[in-house]
Amino acid sequence: MQWLIAQWELIPPELQALIIVTLQIVGVMLAVIVIVAFLTLAERKVIGYMQLRYGPNRVTFFGLRLLRGVAQPFADVVKLLLKEIIIPGVSSRFLFLLAPLIVLVPALAAWAVIPFAPEFVLADVDAGLLFLLALTSMGVYGVIIAGWASNSKYAFLGSMRSAAQMVAYEIAMGFALVGVLMAAGSLNLGAIVRAQMGGFLSWNWFWLFPLFVVYFIAGLAETNRAPFDVAEGESEIVAGFHVEYSGAAFATLFALPEYANMILISALTATLFFGGWLSPLQGYLPDGNWLALSGFHWLFLKTGFFLFVFLWVRATFPRYRYDQIMRLGWKVLIPVTLVWIAVEALLAWLRIGPWAA
């Protein structure tokens, strides 16, 4: 141990910082991937119980009856990794293999600016909110390229739908974020969380409720989840943009980003509208009470709740028709955000509510 510390001291400080940051990045990435694995299980279980069935209940660790079903994600991963990767003969081979990576990288890179705890964020970027918006808008390229490179009509239709849908909902999402940054006066996510201090009624959702609803709906659409999953549309266009993908290329590169994006949108909703790592009882309980202390566990709980809502929505609503999706995005969500931004500006001008001080 002594020897290890001595060796560590010998490394130049720049290199030390580099090693620490790299370890943090790897840690966050591994955590996201493990959560993704168990989220797939949670999804099947939650939807199963909502539809009065059991969901996965066979695969277990060490034959323990108590853990039935818990090892299902690992069985799935092994199965998918061992399957053959089929590349269509007349596809654009390079783009076909590049597309999944383009979906995956932004889904993981966006975690760099999320403030996990009061003192822990990987990159304290000044324009963190813009960075997130830019990264989430990248994912659509993977979908479009996948559909085009597959050289298949179903895949192409799926990617066309996905492109139009994402462009439409990104605008609504961007406007919802404009409201958040108006409330916080900063683009830095840490500053946005700190601006919401003082119990759950001073969080952004209270004054920005319409924007919160719009953001969450746009988040559902951005992640291509039900009821906005027309890009996949099993019943109409087989599996949409990933119809030609198989094995590891499908699993690690389309299933993984979709779930990683779900976690990201949930964590962002918690951060932007529900106070991130702040405790909801802050200000209601005496200082120092353990329930009033801020910390990572609150962000974890809030994110978990929104993930549950994602699954709940999927189990509840039928798929939107394509023209209705467009109508909702352009004619309902965008006007709502525009009106509420104006209302918010008026509140700030008249110094009402959180802008009183």
Next chain:
Amino acid sequence: MLVNILFWIYAAVLVGAALGVILARNPVHSVLLLVLCFFNAAVLWLLIEAEFLAIVLVLVYVGAVMVLFLFVVMMLDINVERLREGFVRNAPLAALIAVIVAIELGYVLWVRRLGVELPAGTAPLPAGHSNTAEIGAVLYTDFVWPFQLAAIVLLIAIVAAIALTLRHRPGVRQQNIGQQVAVRPADRVRLVRMKSEREP
């Protein structure tokens, strides 16, 4: 030192990708190479600590404009060979334009610099410096009228584009989505209470 190395690497990729845009045989590949160009330009901006501009470049051009470009280009079945027929014929004109652009660039970069002492590179900014706040402060004070004017020009462009593409044809059967959404279960479904029948 490190910044210089990074600059040359990204600048080289930028120039390579820009050449690829015009040399690629497939238009979709051209669009994707243009996306790569924008990314590298954004990184060059990051290197001079203009992070707001860099992120906005990626957000607006890569995230929105190029997606629509790709959307259109993918749907067109462009015959590249036919597009290249006029290449030799138009080459002299293109070369002339290229030379004029090069001279103009040279004038801006080199001739007008005579007598002006430009610092090599930019000085590192202080730690608490907010690029975003600074741009906002200038944009909404000194340049507020040009900014609003640009917004109005864009609005006119949007309205004009919609007006050009919007066509009303008589006799077309359309769905009235408002009506469809407003439908309640009671309008379509009649619930009937009946006693269960016993099996004979």
